[in-house]
Amino acid sequence: MPGPCPPAARPGHRPPTPDKTTTNAGIPSGYSSLRERGETGWRCYAPRARAFPPTYHLAPAFPFGFSPVKEPPMGHDTALIEILTLLTAAIAAATVFTRLRLGPILGYLVAGVILGPSGAGVITEPELVAQVGHFGVVFLLFLIGIELKPSRLWVMRRLVFGLGTAQVGLTGAVLGGLAFVALPVAWEGALVVGLGLALSSTAFSLQIMAERNQLASHWGRAAFSVLLLQDLAVVPLLALVPLLAHSAAAMPAGEIVGAIARTIAVVGGVIVGGRVILGPLLKLVAANQSAEVFTGFALLLVLGVGWLMETVGLSMALGAFLAGLLLADSEYRHQVELDLQPFRGLLLGLFFMSVGMELDLGALLRTLPLVGAILAGVLAIKALMLGALGRLWGLDRAEAARLGLVLAQAGEFGFVLFAFAIAQGLFSPSLGATLVSVIALSMACTPLLALAGDLLAPRLKTPVPVPALTPDDTAAAPVLIAGFGRVGETVARFLVHVGVPCRAIDLNPDNVQRGRRDGLKVYYGDASRPEILRALGADSARLLVITLDTAAVAERTVQSARRHFPHLPVHVRARDRATSAHLLGLGAALAVPETLESSLRLGAEAAKAGAANPEDVTKLLRDLRQNNYRGLVQELDPLA
Known part of the structure; x- marks a missing residue:
C-alpha cells in the first residue's frame, strides 16, 4: 500500500529530495515507482521489509511514469458501488464470452480494461483488486496440488527438471539475445528481459487447460511440469537482478547461500511437519462436525503455508501447491477441495480483471508498433521452441503444438521482475511500460491460442496404426x-x-x-x-x-x-x-x-x-x- 517514503528504505540509501528536477528516469534504486501527488509532496511504493528476496509492490497503473494518487481513501458507498460493478461486469463478461465460445478468461480481461484507469475509470483502486485476485492463483495451485499425489510428482521429475529447465534456459537466452540486438538495453537488462518473457502465466494456462479437461493428458502434464519449474525459478531470478546491476543491493555470496539454506529448511520443515501433525489436526477439526470450522482451517492451511514460502522468497502460489500435495493422500482431501472450490473461481476472475486494468491504453497506442512487434516475436518464438522441446521429450506433433501455443504467453511474474529491474537501473521505465503491455496482451491472446491449438491439432495428428486383428x-x-x-x-x-x-x-x-x-x-x-x-x-x-x-x-x-x-x-x-x-x-x-x-x-x-x-x-x-x-x-x- 502507498505511504510516505521511509527515510532509509535500505542501508546506505537516501531517497532523493523531490524537486522540479526529478524525472521518470530518476526513480531511486530500491523503489518500484515514484508517484506525483500534486503540489503537496510525494509518495512512493517501497519494498516489503524482509531480508530476501525483496518483493516489490507494483504501482497500480502502468506505465511506470507519474500518475496522481487519489486521496482520501474511498468511502463505504464508493467501495460498495465498486464491488457491485466488479461482480456485474464479471458475470456479464463470463456469460457473453462463454456464449461466443471464447471462454470466460478473455471476458474478464476485456471487463478489466473497460473498468480500469485507462477505460471508464470506474475502479479507483485497481491495485487492491490485483492483490485480492492474486489469491485466486493461490487457491488454483492448491487444488491442483491436492489432485497430484507425491508419488505421481516423482514420476514427473524428468519433465519438471528436464523439459522445464530447458524451456526457461533456452527460451530466455534466445529472447534475451534478440532484446540485446533490437532494444535500447545493455546485456544485463536484455538477459532479465529474456528470462522474464520466457516465463508463462500459471493462472491463464492452468485455468484454460482445466476448462478443457486437458490437464490429465500427456501434453497437459508436460505443460504443468514446465509451469511448476518456472515457479521454482522465482528465487534465482530475483537474486540475479541485483547481481547483474552491480548495485549496493547485490547480495554477498554468503547471504545467497544462507537464503538457499533457509529455503530448504522451510520447505523441509513444512513437508515433515505436515506429514506428522496435519493428519491429527484435521481429525481434531473434523471432530467438531462444524462446516465453518473445517472451512476456516482449510483457508488457514493454504494461506499459512503460502506465507511461510513467501518469507523465504518463494511464491505464495508454490506454497499453496505444497500444501495441496500434503493433503493428496489424506481422507479429508475431498471435503477440503469442495470447501475451497468457490473461492478459487471468484478470486481468479478478479485476478484476470486486474490484469486488464493494468493496461494503459494511451501508452499502448503511442507505442503500438513496438508493442506489436515484440508481442508477435515472443508468441512465435516461445510457441516454436516449446513445440520443438516437446517433441524432444516424447510428444507427438499435435501434442507439441498444443503445448507451445498454450504456454506461449508471458507470465504475471514478469510484472514483478521488470519493476525490480527498473528499480535497479537495468532498463528505463518507458521500456518497462512497453514490456508490461506485451505481457498483458499476450495473456489476452491465451484463449485464442488455445483455440488455435484445438483447431490445428487434428491436422498434425500422428497417423494412428490400424489395429491388427489376430x-x-x-x-x-x-x-x-x-x-x-x-x-x-x-x-x-x-x-x-x-x-x-x-x-x-x-x-x-x-x-x-x-x-x-x-x-x-x-x-x-x-x-x-x-x-x-x-x-x-x-x-x-x-x-x-x-x-x-x-x-x-x-x-x-x-x-x-x-x-x-x-x-x-x-x-x-x-x-x-x-x-x-x-x-x-x-x-x-x-x-x-x-x-x-x-x-x-x-x-x-x-x-x-x-x-x-x-x-x-x-x-x-x-x-x-x-x-x-x-x-x-x-x-x-x-x-x-
Missing part, C-alpha cells in the same frame, strides 16, 4: 465401443457377462493394456477415424456405443460414424439433456444423459421406499426413456 479376433463382433474409460469398461464387462461379443477402442495406452490384461478385446486407436472403425468390423457390426469423456470428440465420432456407416446405429453417452439433444440431432439413435439417469435411479429407489407401486415406477421409467426424458424435464423446468 486370428482369434476375426469372429464378428456385433457391438463396438468407442472409449474404454470407466463407462466404456462397464459396458464391455456387462456385454461379456451376458455373452455378447464386443470390441473396444481407446487412445489411452493404459486403458488398453488394462483391458487386454483382463482378457477383453481392446485396441489402441482414434474412434473418430473411419478406417479404424472399419478395421474393427464396423461394416458388419450391429451397434456402436460411444462412451468418450470429451464432448467435442464424441460429437466428431458420431458425425464420422453416421457419414461412413449409415447402417450402423449409434448410442452415445451425454453429459446432460442439452448435450443429449445435440447428439440426437447429429444422428445418434440414443443419447443417454448421465445426470438424468442417476436421478431416475435415485428417484425410483425413493419411490419404492415410499411404498409406490413397483409396476407404476417401472412404467414411468420406460416411458421417460422412450421419450428422451421430455416429460420429466418439462415438468421440473418449463424453460427446458
Whole structure:
C-alpha cells in the first residue's frame, strides 16, 4: 500500500529530495515507482521489509511514469458501488464470452480494461483488486496440488527438471539475445528481459487447460511440469537482478547461500511437519462436525503455508501447491477441495480483471508498433521452441503444438521482475511500460491460442496404426465401443457377462493394456477415424456405443460414424439433456444423459421406499426413456 517514503528504505540509501528536477528516469534504486501527488509532496511504493528476496509492490497503473494518487481513501458507498460493478461486469463478461465460445478468461480481461484507469475509470483502486485476485492463483495451485499425489510428482521429475529447465534456459537466452540486438538495453537488462518473457502465466494456462479437461493428458502434464519449474525459478531470478546491476543491493555470496539454506529448511520443515501433525489436526477439526470450522482451517492451511514460502522468497502460489500435495493422500482431501472450490473461481476472475486494468491504453497506442512487434516475436518464438522441446521429450506433433501455443504467453511474474529491474537501473521505465503491455496482451491472446491449438491439432495428428486383428479376433463382433474409460469398461464387462461379443477402442495406452490384461478385446486407436472403425468390423457390426469423456470428440465420432456407416446405429453417452439433444440431432439413435439417469435411479429407489407401486415406477421409467426424458424435464423446468 502507498505511504510516505521511509527515510532509509535500505542501508546506505537516501531517497532523493523531490524537486522540479526529478524525472521518470530518476526513480531511486530500491523503489518500484515514484508517484506525483500534486503540489503537496510525494509518495512512493517501497519494498516489503524482509531480508530476501525483496518483493516489490507494483504501482497500480502502468506505465511506470507519474500518475496522481487519489486521496482520501474511498468511502463505504464508493467501495460498495465498486464491488457491485466488479461482480456485474464479471458475470456479464463470463456469460457473453462463454456464449461466443471464447471462454470466460478473455471476458474478464476485456471487463478489466473497460473498468480500469485507462477505460471508464470506474475502479479507483485497481491495485487492491490485483492483490485480492492474486489469491485466486493461490487457491488454483492448491487444488491442483491436492489432485497430484507425491508419488505421481516423482514420476514427473524428468519433465519438471528436464523439459522445464530447458524451456526457461533456452527460451530466455534466445529472447534475451534478440532484446540485446533490437532494444535500447545493455546485456544485463536484455538477459532479465529474456528470462522474464520466457516465463508463462500459471493462472491463464492452468485455468484454460482445466476448462478443457486437458490437464490429465500427456501434453497437459508436460505443460504443468514446465509451469511448476518456472515457479521454482522465482528465487534465482530475483537474486540475479541485483547481481547483474552491480548495485549496493547485490547480495554477498554468503547471504545467497544462507537464503538457499533457509529455503530448504522451510520447505523441509513444512513437508515433515505436515506429514506428522496435519493428519491429527484435521481429525481434531473434523471432530467438531462444524462446516465453518473445517472451512476456516482449510483457508488457514493454504494461506499459512503460502506465507511461510513467501518469507523465504518463494511464491505464495508454490506454497499453496505444497500444501495441496500434503493433503493428496489424506481422507479429508475431498471435503477440503469442495470447501475451497468457490473461492478459487471468484478470486481468479478478479485476478484476470486486474490484469486488464493494468493496461494503459494511451501508452499502448503511442507505442503500438513496438508493442506489436515484440508481442508477435515472443508468441512465435516461445510457441516454436516449446513445440520443438516437446517433441524432444516424447510428444507427438499435435501434442507439441498444443503445448507451445498454450504456454506461449508471458507470465504475471514478469510484472514483478521488470519493476525490480527498473528499480535497479537495468532498463528505463518507458521500456518497462512497453514490456508490461506485451505481457498483458499476450495473456489476452491465451484463449485464442488455445483455440488455435484445438483447431490445428487434428491436422498434425500422428497417423494412428490400424489395429491388427489376430486370428482369434476375426469372429464378428456385433457391438463396438468407442472409449474404454470407466463407462466404456462397464459396458464391455456387462456385454461379456451376458455373452455378447464386443470390441473396444481407446487412445489411452493404459486403458488398453488394462483391458487386454483382463482378457477383453481392446485396441489402441482414434474412434473418430473411419478406417479404424472399419478395421474393427464396423461394416458388419450391429451397434456402436460411444462412451468418450470429451464432448467435442464424441460429437466428431458420431458425425464420422453416421457419414461412413449409415447402417450402423449409434448410442452415445451425454453429459446432460442439452448435450443429449445435440447428439440426437447429429444422428445418434440414443443419447443417454448421465445426470438424468442417476436421478431416475435415485428417484425410483425413493419411490419404492415410499411404498409406490413397483409396476407404476417401472412404467414411468420406460416411458421417460422412450421419450428422451421430455416429460420429466418439462415438468421440473418449463424453460427446458
